[in-house]
Amino acid sequence: MWDQILLVATMALAGILGGAASYLLSSSQRDSPPVFKDRTFYRTVFIGLVASFLVPVFLQLIASDLIDQTLNAGELAFNKLLIVAGYCLIVAISSRKFIEMITNATLDRVKSTMSSVSDDVAMLKAAHTEGNIEPARAIINESGNATATPDxxxxxxxxxxxxxxxxxxxxxxxxxxxxxxxxxxxxxxxxxxxxxxxxxxxxxxxxxxxxxxxxxxxxxxxxxxxxxxxxxxxxxxxxxxxxxxxxxxxxxxxxxxxxxxxxxxxxxxxx
Incomplete structure (x- = not known):
């Protein structure tokens, strides 16, 4: 339980630090208000925090089991935790682009899955749809057995x-x-x-x-x-x-x- 809490807290801290770093990297105005009085700072930190918690989704999309390895057998792997923190920090710094990328990738995957399902449904329906010319088919006789036909x-x-x-x-x-x-x-x-x-x-x-x-x-x-x-x-x-x-x-x-x-x-x- 505490391992999961520590993992979530690490992701949150990385998101906050990454958001703050993103603000400092993009802030080039000398006459800008103090950091803690600038609403842009809090907005950037919040976006970084959101991006940080999208990292598990990103890892799922690339079929990575990093989160499972971090919590392997109920024990926290500290070296894997540092890698997760690094991922969260990187995506928080470039949070806007990352959120757009992960959103588009997820939607593309959903569309691809829906298209595949639609194709399967169409094929299934076509296989069970009677044509204009009826093919030969089995006739059930009195004993309940199907009489052999060419089809x-x-x-x-x-x-x-x-x-x-x-x-x-x-x-x-x-x-x-x-x-x-x-x-x-x-x-x-x-x-x-x-x-x-x-x-x-x-x-x-x-x-x-x-x-x-x-x-x-x-x-x-x-x-x-x-x-x-x-x-x-x-x-x-x-x-x-x-x-x-x-x-x-x-x-x-x-x-x-x-x-x-x-x-x-x-x-x-x-x-």
Whole structure:
């Protein structure tokens, strides 16, 4: 505990001394007021103090473990403490330039990280976005196994999607494309609008793609395009589906509320 206090006190003292040195180096007016009556002196000292406490940030940016070495194993390394004090003294003397440099470097790193994250998100979304021409993909048969198709990646994705749906509690086989269920026989018990919503929601979760095109939904749901468009509009209003846009056009993804509605439809069909 006392070692950390001594380190902080050393940084503070170095910041004050460096700020004072910066003031004396920049003060060239002979008729300037006495040092301790000059507001510029206190302002310069304060800026030096701030710059001194930015040294750990600078060391982090250059991947230096000097602070850890100074407090190695809970014991203060005096020679390392002198190096830290020297760093703090140097940056306090050139505090203004140092603060600008460290601020710009930190912002650049943040922008670079955000750009990298944005690229990763874009790549992930593209990998889960359905194209205008649907590739071959696995169809889940009655035994729950994926039938092999020329598109092995899509087959693997279909298997992963099946696992996700089971994990989320959507265990009714009506959710999986190609599985015959009682809902096909009892679909007439729903109103045409409800049946259309059920088919569209089922098409959204029964695909290896998270973001589906209208053509893909229309193909899996077995509904006319006009009915699919009208149904999607209603689902968007009810927040059961969300819409996003890519270079290939609009894509649709089911929400958690949409999954719950689909479970409700399945429960009503089986009751």
């Amino acid at each position: 092995n990646d899509a087959a693997n994705a279909a298997g992963e999607m099946t696992d996700v749906l089971h994990a989320q509690g959507i265990r009714d086989s009506a959710v999986i494309v190609g599985a015959p269920t009682a809902s096909h026989n009892k679909g007439s018990q729903r109103s045409p609008a409800d049946n259309a919503q059920y088919q569209v929601l089922k098409a959204l979760v029964g695909s290896p793609y998270m973001f589906r095109s209208i053509d893909g939904i229309k193909s899996d749901a077995g509904l006319p395009e006009s009915t699919v468009n009208k149904t999607l509009s209603q689902l968007l209003d009810d927040k059961l589906v969300v819409q996003s846009f890519s270079t290939q056009g609009a894509r649709y993804n089911i929400t958690q509320s949409g999954r719950e509605r689909l479970i409700q439809y399945n429960s009503n069909s089986n009751s």
